[in-house]
Amino acid sequence: MAAMELDGATAVVTGGASGIGRSLAEALVAAGARGVVVADRDAARAEAVAAALGPTALAVACDVTREADTVAAVARAEAAFGAVDLFCANAGILAGTDPATPDDVWDRVMDVNLRAHVHAARRLLPGWLECGRGHFLSVTSAAGLLAQVGSAPYTVSKHAAVAFAEWLSVTYGDRGIGVTCVCPQAVDTPMLELDDALVGAGAAATLTSGAIVPAAAVAAAALQGVREGRFLVLPHPEVAEYWRRKADDPERWLRGMRRLQARALADRDA
Numbered sequence: 654m655a656a657m658e659l660d661g662a663t664a665v666v667t668g669g670a671s672g673i674g675r676s677l678a679e680a681l682v683a684a685g686a687r688g689v690v691v692a693d694r695d696a697a698r699a700e701a702v703a704a705a706l707g708p709t710a711l712a713v714a715c716d717v718t719r720e721a722d723t724v725a726a727v728a729r730a731e732a733a734f735g736a737v738d739l740f741c742a743n744a745g746i747l748a749g750t751d752p753a754t755p756d757d758v759w760d761r762v763m764d765v766n767l768r769a770h771v772h773a774a775r776r777l778l779p780g781w782l783e784c785g786r787g788h789f790l791s792v793t794s795a796a797g798l799l800a801q802v803g804s805a806p807y808t809v810s811k812h813a814a815v816a817f818a819e820w821l822s823v824t825y826g827d828r829g830i831g832v833t834c835v836c837p838q839a840v841d842t843p844m845l846e847l848d849d850a851l852v853g854a855g856a857a858a859t860l861t862s863g864a865i866v867p868a869a870a871v872a873a874a875a876l877q878g879v880r881e882g883r884f885l886v887l888p889h890p891e892v893a894e895y896w897r898r899k900a901d902d903p904e905r906w907l908r909g910m911r912r913l914q915a916r917a918l919a920d921r922d923a
Contacts, residue, residue: 655831656882657788660685663734665726667717667769668744670698672842673792676872677741682706684876688734692717692726693744709734717744717769718761724776736784739879740777742770742814743792749806759806766793766810770817778825785829788879791818792871795838795892799899802914822884833878838889839865864889 664681668674670693681689689706692715693699703712713729715722730737746765749758770791781787794801797811815834822832871888878886887893899906 655786655788655826655829657739657786657831657879659739659876659880662686662738663688663730663736664739664741665690665692665730665737665773666741666743667692667715667723667726667773669693669741670695670702673837673840673868673871673875674741674743675702676868677743677790677792677875678702678706678710680869680872680876681739682709688730690726690730690733692723717772718764720772720775723769723772727773727776736780737777738786739788739790740773741790741792741875742773743790744769745792745794745811747801747804747807749804751805754806762806762810763813766807767813767817770814774817774821778830781830782825782828787829788831788833789818789821790875790879791815791832791834792875793818793834793836795836795887795889795895797834798836798892798896800910802910802917818884831879831882832884833875833882833886834884835871835875835878835886835888836892837866837871837887838892840871840888841865841867 659681664686666674666678666689669678669691678689678691686709689710690713691699691703691710692713694714694716696712696714699712699714703710711729711733713726715726717723727737744765746762748762774789777787791814793814794811796808797815801808815836818832818834821830826832866888874886874888
């Protein structure tokens with residue numbers, strides 16, 4: 654796949670006002686990007702991040718559940734810095750529990766964690782294919798390869814996001830389009846502060862199965878993957894082993910996940 658040099662690149666980062674998104678924006682500016690759009694639904698926080706990063710950063714209010722907002726963010730990037738070379742589909746949410754979760758919650762999780770990626774690709778691919786270059790960075794989750802105890806919407810949406818990234822690479826990887834899919838486990842971001850019944854318990858269970866890594870470390874690993882033209886980036890190396898075990902013996906893996914869920918429930922109810 655096509656590698657990408659970040660020096661002189663124009664990038665858009667969704668969810669750029671905090672967590673991994675903010676770290677991506679900071680790392681891109683440090684790498685010499687020509688321009689970085691910090692796109693976030695929290696306009697005030699996006700403005701603060703962009704102001705701290707200096708003249709090569711631009712804040713754009715963007716609710717990724719609305720395709721028009723993503724289209725507008727790309728247009729702002731093009732007007733300010735030139736054609737977008739790298740799109741970082743980073744915005745994500747963890748919400749909902751089981752199939753009884755209301756449809757509006759399912760819809761919002763799917764809109765943020767999956768459909769926003771589709772909207773960005775729909776806007777950018779024609780131009781990228783015409784010039785034979787461009788890179789799509791999909792920030793998903795280890796849950797997209799494995800599962801998130803306690804949240805069906807998160808698990809399903811992240812699996813779908815990984816599948817969409819794979820499809821992009823299969824379909825356009827020989828036409829100059831790079832795709833990098835980042836699947837971290839526990840990251841030191843506000844998402845770890847959730848306390849919503851089993852969702853919170855499941856997030857807590859995740860903490861027991863691997864180290865909590867800083868958002869900056871995830872951003873650094875992701876951008877190194879972009880530089881190298883690598884598809885799969887695992888900031889938690891142990892995820893590769895979990896994924897292998899799942900493929901080798903699905904029944905055993907499912908039993909292990911049920912034990913993890915039972916531990917999460919016991920810890921929640923203690």
